[in-house]
Amino acid sequence: MLGNCLRPLVIVLAISSGAPASDFTVGVSLLRQxxxxxxxxALRRALASGDQAAHLxxxxxxxxxxxxxxxxxxxxxxKTANPxxxxxxxxxxxxxxxxxxxxxxxxxxxxxxxxxxSKHVKARCYLGIALQNMQRTEDAETHLLKAVxxxxxxxxxxxxxxQTLASLYLQxxxxxxxxxxxxxxxxxxxxxxLNQFLLGKAKWAQKKAPEAIAALNKAIALDEAFLEAHYLxxxxxxxxxxxxxxxxxxxxxxxxxxxxxxxxxx
Amino acid sequence: xxxxxxRSFAITALLWATxxxxxxxxxxxxxxxxxxxxxxxxxEAANPxxxxxxxxxFLHLFPDSEFSEQAQLAAMHSRYDLGDIPRxxxxxxxxxxxxxxxxxxxxxxxxxxxxxGFESPSxxxxxxxxxxxxxxRVKSMKIPPxxxxxxxxxxxxxxxxxxxxxxxxxxxxxxxPDLAAGLLQQAVAYDPRGEYFYxxxxxxxxxxxxxxxxxxxxxxxGPEWITxxxxxxxxxxxxxxxx
Numbered sequence: 001m002l003g004n005c006l007r008p009l010v011i012v013l014a015i016s017s018g019a020p021a022s023d024f025t026v027g028v029s030l031l032r033q034x035x036x037x038x039x040x041x042a043l044r045r046a047l048a049s050g051d052q053a054a055h056l057x058x059x060x061x062x063x064x065x066x067x068x069x070x071x072x073x074x075x076x077x078x079k080t081a082n083p084x085x086x087x088x089x090x091x092x093x094x095x096x097x098x099x100x101x102x103x104x105x106x107x108x109x110x111x112x113x114x115x116x117x118s119k120h121v122k123a124r125c126y127l128g129i130a131l132q133n134m135q136r137t138e139d140a141e142t143h144l145l146k147a148v149x150x151x152x153x154x155x156x157x158x159x160x161x162x163q164t165l166a167s168l169y170l171q172x173x174x175x176x177x178x179x180x181x182x183x184x185x186x187x188x189x190x191x192x193x194l195n196q197f198l199l200g201k202a203k204w205a206q207k208k209a210p211e212a213i214a215a216l217n218k219a220i221a222l223d224e225a226f227l228e229a230h231y232l233x234x235x236x237x238x239x240x241x242x243x244x245x246x247x248x249x250x251x252x253x254x255x256x257x258x259x260x261x262x263x264x265x266x
Numbered sequence: 267x268x269x270x271x272x273r274s275f276a277i278t279a280l281l282w283a284t285x286x287x288x289x290x291x292x293x294x295x296x297x298x299x300x301x302x303x304x305x306x307x308x309x310e311a312a313n314p315x316x317x318x319x320x321x322x323x324f325l326h327l328f329p330d331s332e333f334s335e336q337a338q339l340a341a342m343h344s345r346y347d348l349g350d351i352p353r354x355x356x357x358x359x360x361x362x363x364x365x366x367x368x369x370x371x372x373x374x375x376x377x378x379x380x381x382x383g384f385e386s387p388s389x390x391x392x393x394x395x396x397x398x399x400x401x402x403r404v405k406s407m408k409i410p411p412x413x414x415x416x417x418x419x420x421x422x423x424x425x426x427x428x429x430x431x432x433x434x435x436x437x438x439x440x441x442x443p444d445l446a447a448g449l450l451q452q453a454v455a456y457d458p459r460g461e462y463f464y465x466x467x468x469x470x471x472x473x474x475x476x477x478x479x480x481x482x483x484x485x486x487x488g489p490e491w492i493t494x495x496x497x498x499x500x501x502x503x504x505x506x507x508x509x
Contacts, residue, residue, distance in 0.1 A: 037307075069295065225415035
């Protein structure tokens with residue numbers, strides 16, 4: 001656990017000191033830069049020289065490359081190499097969640113991560129999201145609120161708990177709660193299209209049309225393929241009596257649907 | 267410069283195919299780590315020659331790979347950029363055998379039938395069929411959930427440009443120069459590749475006044491074999507004007 005906490009610091013020190021970078025350091029750096037294949041080679045070299053910590057970033061690289069068997073092998077080794085580390089369980093949970101859509105198995109992995117570190121905010125958040133997908137909304141809200149509490153103590157830019165809470169509150173017609181939550185997310189990450197879309201949706205639910213219009217326009221500017229934003233904006237403009245603006249947006253919506261199919265979904 | 271543009275197209279197409287595959291239940295899986303490493307070398311190639319070598323080596327070493335289609339497409343594009351049309355044709359055929367619905371392979375196969383200097387008039391009907399099938403496939407595709415919309419749109423447009431330019435060139439051969447000019451200019455608007463500029467420079471002067479300008483843009487855009495053809499065309503145009 002301590003070893004993993006110190007690992008980013010070790011990488012920074014190794015790079016800034018001008019010391020020759022280890023295969024592990026190079027592999028992690030390449031992974032973060034998106035050079036995934038090169039990262040795999042460097043991390044395998046690190047493993048060959050006995051650096052067991054390379055199993056986890058190697059598993060992450062195979063996650064990116066969507067290689068099921070190699071991922072499973074490396075994540076199992078990462079768990080064995082450091083049984084008290086929550087990170088391999090969290091990463092495995094994300095893999096099960098995103099690749100297989102297996103929310104039940106994913107939530108068990110997030111639980112395992114939290115049993116090793118109850119303050120693991122990402123595991124807490126994704127547990128909430130997995131539970132939301134399993135229609136266990138009350139449990140989901142509990143975990144998401146705990147994740148938000150953990151964020152209040154730090155200086156993180158991890159907006160996902162707020163975004164997910166806003167989405168959950170909108171489903172429950174709790175417009176004021178949704179608005180408060182999504183405003184936090186937008187403050188942390190204004191360039192995320194879904195944050196702007198949910199802000200627009202929440203503001204519209206609160207009957208604050210000018211703010212809704214501004215947020216939806218931002219969502220569209222950030223991601224043209226966000227078709228639901230186009231559609232909602234047309235509805236808001238129509239309700240405001242701007243028929244020409246609404247028709248223009250609807251025409252754009254239909255045109256873009258030809259290009260993007262169903263487009264991006266919230 | 268020319269390679270950068272061509273490479274980004276080939277790699278984007280590859281990425282797109284991969285992303286599309288990943289959105290389905292089964293994405294390509296390497297059987298061994300060596301196979302995955304070899305596939306990675308295709309992505310990391312620094313020029314079309316290296317990419318073609320890496321892709322063809324991969325196909326030779328791992329003939330049963332689930333990544334075969336991606337490797338065939340990469341080799342097909344890089345061989346085309348190198349001006350090796352016969353080899354590109356073999357690879358396009360192999361890619362179509364692997365996946366008869368591949369929009370990339372359908373469109374590229376159509377393009378190869380009308381490739382400058384390698385035209386096969388007896389196959390023009392087949393070129394039209396392939397181009398129309400490819401365009402239809404591209405238009406029916408939806409943005410993959412994880413794709414960047416700008417990258418996806420650029421890739422989609424580059425595919426549509428291939429099909430549109432083929433239809434434009436067929437229109438020229440059918441004696442419809444106005445339609446040909448319109449379609450080729452549409453192809454350029456989709457994706458400003460040297461090949462489309464070059465084709466525009468070949469249209470009858472009465473239907474297009476700025477032939478020299480098209481040839482110059484083809485020279486700039488490349489790839490090298492198109493640059494060579496476009497230089498020759500520009501020289502021809504200058505000689506005609508001097509007379």
